[in-house]
Amino acid sequence: MLVSGPPISATALMKPGAYASQTCAILTGGAPYCWGANYSAQVGDGTVADRPAATPVAYLSAGVTEIVGGGDHTCALTSAAAVKCWGSRRFGQVGDGTWGFSAVPVYVGNPLPLNPIRTFIPALHSTQ
Secondary structure (H helix, E strand, O other), X not given: OOOOOOOOOEEEEOEEOOOOOEEEEEEOOOOEEEEEOOOOOOXXXXXXXXXXXXXXXXXXXXXXXXEEEEOOEEEEEEOOOOEEEEEEOOOOOOOOOOXXXXXXXXXXXXXXXXXXXXXXXXXXXXXX
C-alpha cells in the first residue's frame, strides 16, 4: 500500500541498529516521528499498531537531538542530556528496570555514562 501525504522536513534520521524494524526522523525543533513495525511499541505512539506513515512519538514534541533504534526498541537523547526509550523490555532494553514493553518514552535510570547512545550491540541493546 502506498501512503501519500505531505513530505516531512527532517534535520536527522535515526541511526539504525541491527534488526531495527522501525524508522525515525527528527524534525526541525527536535520533534521525533517514527514509522514501521510496532509489535513491541517501538514506534512510541502509545499503541502496538503498525504505522505505515510518519507518526509523532508520544510525549516528545521537541528537544530530541539524536534517535537510535535497535531490536524492537528505540531511544532518544534530548537537549537536556536525558535519555528516553520505548518498546520492548524483554532484555531490559528500555532501561527503567521493568519488563514487558513501554508504548511511550520513559526515562532511562541514572547514572548514565557520557554519550550513552552511540552504537548498538546487534539486535538487542543500545549502548556506549
